[in-house]
Amino acid sequence: MRVLLHYDREHEEPGLDIVSCSEQDDARFAELLPDTEVLWHVLHPVTAADMDRAPRLRLIQKLGTGVNTIDLDAAAERGIAVANMPGRNAQAVAETSLLLMLAALRRVVPFDARTRRGEGWPADRSLMGGELAGRTVGLLGGGEIATLLRGMLEAIGATVLYTTRRPRPEDPAWRELDELLRAGDIVSVHIPLTDETRHLLDAGRLALLPEGAIVVNTARGAVIDEKALVAALASGHLGGAGLDVFEEEPVDAGNPLLALDNVVVMPHVAWLTRETWDRYFAVAAENCRRLARGDGLLHRVR
DSSP: OEEEEOSSOOOOOTTOEEEEOOTTOHHHHHHHGGGOSEEEEOSSOBOHHHHHTOTTOOEEEESSSOOTTBOHHHHHHTTOEEEOOTTTTHHHHHHHHHHHHHHHHTTHHHHHHHHHTTOOSSOOGGGOOOOSTTOEEEEEOOSHHHHHHHHHHHHHTOEEEEEOSSOOTTSTTBOOHHHHHHHOSEEEEOOOOOTTTTTOBOHHHHTTSOTTEEEEEOSOGGGBOHHHHHHHHHTTSEEEEEESOOSSSSOOTTOGGGGOTTEEEOSSOTTOOHHHHHHHHHHHHHHHHHHHHTOOOTTBOO
C-alpha cells in the first residue's frame, strides 16, 4: 500500500510503502499524488483538486484531531474515507498550553530579548511577572486536552472553570461562556474551528475579560478575531497572549501580533513531540491495515 506522509519526516512500517514530502514542496506533492492510496495529513490543506490528482486515494488520515484543513465534502463525493485520531496529542498540547500561560505571565519574551542584549539586571517594573497559583483559569472546551490541563493547573494552585457547548450544571466548575470570560484571569482555547466557533472571541467577548487577563490559544487561530486581539493587547486591556495558532498559517512575518512583546508565539507545534509521533504512527498504521482488510476504520470522520 502506497502511503504519502505529507510532512518532512521519514518513517517505516512493515507492509507499507511510505514516501514523505515536505508540506512546503508543492511540486513533489503533486508528483506523488497519482500513486497515493493513503494520505497521512498534518496541516497543509487538502483540496478537491488534490483529490482529483490522486485517483487511487482511498483514505485521508489526519495525524491529529482537527479536520478543518480537509475538504470533507469533496472527499465524500469521491468516496475517500477520512479519519482522525482524537486524544493522541492531548498530553503535548496540554503541556504546551501550560507553558504558554507561564511564559506570558513571567514575561519571557522581553526578558529573553534583554538577556540576549546583555542588559540583565535591574528589571524594569513593567516586567513584573505573576504566578498561576491563586489565579482563575477559564478553559474553552471540556475534552481530553482541557481535562489534562485542568489537572495540571489545579495541582499548581489555580482555580479552574470551563465551558462546553452542552451545559453541565452538575459540575460547579462549569460556566456559561460570558460568565467564564468575566471571571478568567487567563482564558485558554480548546475547541474545534467550526462555523459557530469562528471569531467566537471577538471584540465584545474579549472586552468581558478582566483588565490584564491573558489569552492562550493552542486550538485553531480563527476562534479568536486577531484584529480584535491586537487591539485589546495594544490598548493594555489584555496583559498578554500565548499563541500556537493563527488565522492564516504559516503566520506572516508582518502579522502585528508578532511585534508585541507581551505575546509569546509558536508555529502550530504544540502537538510536536516524539511521543506524539509514536502515537500518531501507531493509529495511522493500524488504519492502513484495517483498510487493506476491509475492516472498519478507527475514528472515521467521513
